[in-house]
Amino acid sequence: MSHSRTKIGVAAVSAASVAAVALAGVAAQADPKEPTLGGEAPIDLKIGSAVWGQNELLDYDPDDPNEFQSILGSEFNSLTPENDMKWSELHPEPDVYDFSGADAIMEFAEANGQEVRGHTLLWHSQNPDWVNEAGGAWTCQEARDVLEDHVATVVGRYAGEIYEWDVANELIQDDWDEGGVKLRTEANPFLKACSEDPVALIGDVFRWAHEADPEAVLFLNDYNAEGINAKTDAYYDLAQELLADGAPLHGFGAQGHLSLMYGFDDSMQANFERFADLGLKVAVTEADVRMPLDENGDPTEEQIALQAERYDGMLQACLNVPACTSFTVWGFDDARSWVPGVFDEGYATIMTEEFEKKPAYFTLLESLTDATPGRSPRTPPGLNK
Template sequence: MRTFRTPRPRRPRRVVGALAVTAATALASAATLLPAGQAGAAGTTLRSLAEAKGIYFGTAITQGDLNNAALTAVAGSQFGMLTPANEMKWDTVEPSRGSFNYAPADRLVSFAQAHSMRLRGHTLVWHSQLPSWVGALPANQVQAAMRNHITNEVGHYKGKLYAWDVVNEMFNEDGGFRTDAFYNAMGVGFVADALRTARAADPNVKLYLNDYNIEGLNAKSDAMYNLVKSLKSQGVPLDGVGFQAHFVLGQVPSSLKANLERFTALGVEVAVTELDDRMQLPASSTALAQQGRDYASVITTCLAVRGCVGITQWGVGDGDSWIPGTFPGYGAATLYDNNYQAKPAYAASAAALGSGAATPTPTPSTPGPTPTPTPSTPGPAVSCAVTGSVSSWDTGLVENLTVTNTGSTAVNGWKLAFDLPAGQSVTSAWSAVIDPSAGRVTAGNVEYNGTIAPGASASFGFQATHTGDVALPTGFSLDGTPCTTA
């Protein structure tokens, strides 16, 4: 059985100062989440906790994993986004020129659909897991082969995927482009060409660039940042950047948040696409506690960055992880052990996603006089604030909106009405149901985000076509109450 991805050694990073949630707090706060010894109990799940915060929590599996009942039980219940680990890569889909095989990937698509999971396509253009015939092509034939491959595969899955990793791992560690078949034939322009080709094949799917070791501020992430900035300035369709996040225990970059924020400032969304956190084996209780802090750090960072849309763990459990086969002596990199039983990192992740944080025990103090309560003026029962961002290209755009309950009572079963600029028409939406598609529209909650507590928020987004006006909507009102905007 193949590993998830053709790997190469990744240079360990020496980073300190990551955000953390202590394992003790995480375990205490998530104690009611998962009965001891169960891999994926019914009720509250990572998926539902993440979606309540407006993000997704996903996993990657192979078609061979579908024969593992323990694995699929966890995958289908705990995760809301599915990435086919190998089955959409070039060597599987088009092993010989012009001959396409979608059966393996279709099995995973069917699994995702049966479990109401969204899908991430991985990957269209990559130097690895590339059939030999591509590398043997004359340089003047590579572009045509690339365009044909993208058009055929994206077209096959049109309307079924959330996003595509269009180009994967295009940079060396020093920030220079890899000298693969695509770069050698087309130079840096192959990236823009691939994105434009994918957009033509499916106008509504999100288009991503994806790479590893770009999570912190460094030469490689600078190269990705400069590429994204250049592409956006040229009007090339690009919706997001994927940060793989194959971490070594205790080495989540302290600059992760600042790095993600500089990308979202360019008008793209960001996602953690291949998260795992490897440690030396055998795993100790100390290492497992640190792993919980690492996972919690990544989650809390994503939640703190407007425009971070989700997190995907690469694999379901330690038993199907690619790490041991690539890094001898290392493993235990996921939320579940070899038997798909939840590890301390599961509880830490659930706590970071807001599963009812434990109330700290008060520190005993010397009794004193009872203070006189300070009178306060109650806030309004219903009031709201809306923030948003828009990313546009040619005749399409993506908008992400967040509505915050600034009142004093919970909002249950919300409806947010707003005016779309003339010429904008919604084609798809996530985390909300939007009707009608143009003019004065109403976004209504979905099952998992129907309640907004005082001070809490709900986020959703949509994709739309436009005729030139790419401004954000106006005239927001929550259940009939006008909202402020920023």
């Protein structure tokens, strides 16, 4: 797939044309564009949204975008495929790849001057039937061969076009799950096949991704991984083990799927700092803040205010750690949020179904505007990889 850019030649302009341009400039100053999240962010921090390309972008016409596409293209400077790069969508049969949704996202991003975070290469969930069914019978070498082919094919296709990859997603289960905090060896068909040394396989997945695209920044990623807890302690140990073995691990991502039914973990910044001290990038990769609603499906004013506070809490933890390279919301409008389909909660995003901006949106915008006047970087260029 080629993303060629049209080169426009310079032509002489008449005095009338110059005057018209000058008048247009005055008009633009009199009626400036509204600020956007991506436009107000520090230059060294990407502000992104997840999007399902197969559902939302296949019909994209740069000259005639719909309202959703216009907002997606203007508010954010980073996109994450919500589903289009997961195995079930991308690799539905052993010898079949379907890149249509993923390609649509890549093409939309290029048309709108955005970058893309890849998501995800190794996960226990949303795998196609052929992987789930065959996984239990694979030898470790068979599992490695399938996984290496997938990583090389997918990462190689988009080499040089994806700035960060969630290489391994949700590897460690929570402490309240049966068996406590540990690798999801039984649930993940690849780790199960290589259960004698699953960490070696994880390290090799990072190596295969790095070989396919040496420029991409490669992440571990999980939920309930915002603050310092038993789960992130396990990730901290895993990161140290992978780094000691020479694996090209570059980052740690906290998803940021929060609920107002629970408190906010104030140790989020400290957690990011300890991973940054290992030399890793950090990121908020899938932020939303859901809540139980009343009988009419509405939140209270207190919930709306607290939602804005929680979103800002995650953003502040990111802004205060220069190694934090991206802050991504998991969809920006309630109509496309995954939350109501999974939880008995809702109102989780920063805009309503009608694209009305919530207080959470304006709180994020204000914090981004205040963080670094003039979009100056938080650290000198090149200080972090």
